[in-house]
Amino acid sequence: MTDIIVIYHSGYGHTKVVAEHVARGAGATLIAISPEGDITEADWAALDKADAIVFGSPTYMGNVSWQFKKFADATSKKWFTQAWKDKVFAGFTNSASPSGDKQVSLIALQTLASQHGGIWVSLGLLPNNKKAATPADPNNLGGSVGLLARSPADASVEEIHTGDLETAELYGARIAAITARLKA
Numbered sequence: 001m002t003d004i005i006v007i008y009h010s011g012y013g014h015t016k017v018v019a020e021h022v023a024r025g026a027g028a029t030l031i032a033i034s035p036e037g038d039i040t041e042a043d044w045a046a047l048d049k050a051d052a053i054v055f056g057s058p059t060y061m062g063n064v065s066w067q068f069k070k071f072a073d074a075t076s077k078k079w080f081t082q083a084w085k086d087k088v089f090a091g092f093t094n095s096a097s098p099s100g101d102k103q104v105s106l107i108a109l110q111t112l113a114s115q116h117g118g119i120w121v122s123l124g125l126l127p128n129n130k131k132a133a134t135p136a137d138p139n140n141l142g143g144s145v146g147l148l149a150r151s152p153a154d155a156s157v158e159e160i161h162t163g164d165l166e167t168a169e170l171y172g173a174r175i176a177a178i179t180a181r182l183k184a
């Protein structure tokens, strides 16, 4: 049995839905970073004992939200002793534009995982980039480092593209499979 945590920030609920789909695919527990950028002591303890940690943030102004960054900086306490070394890590971001500089956020998440000495899980799906591709197709945004999701600026939380939510579940399942293989 693997212990996987999806820790995310969501200002307006869209990234929360993506997080829930990653967690469903991975069989993971969710931790929400508060509007003040904080998590509880119990959350820190859960992260310490997890086999895998999945980071999630909306892309705001071309990078992770300040609340996620506050959490990321607070993980420096773990970095000093490399307490999270050799855990499995993965990450996702959600934003309004098809690109919207999401890649910058994903690289920030991957870099955070690498600072902790983690083992990063790529998306592992081919892009759906032919003429017939639609937002209902998995990986229609063509991610590779991690999961990209899109919530158009006027979309409610119920209107996130189904292809992206399917991608989230597939990525979650891949994270779980790789975590189990490394734990065996």
Ligand SMILES: Cc1cc2nc3c(=O)[nH]c(=O)nc-3n(C[C@H](O)[C@H](O)[C@H](O)COP(=O)(O)O)c2cc1C
Pocket (backbone or CB within 6 Å): 009, 010, 011, 012, 013, 014, 015, 016, 058, 059, 060, 061, 062, 063, 094, 095, 096, 097, 098, 099, 100, 101, 102, 151, 153
């Ligand atoms: C302050 C702010 C900055 C944003 N910057 C970007 C951006 O750089 N690129 C983009 O595509 N969308 C941007 N957006 C749109 C959000 O990424 C999008 O609405 C996303 O779904 C918000 O996720 P949330 O509901 O989990 O907070 C921004 C939104 C806000 C509020």
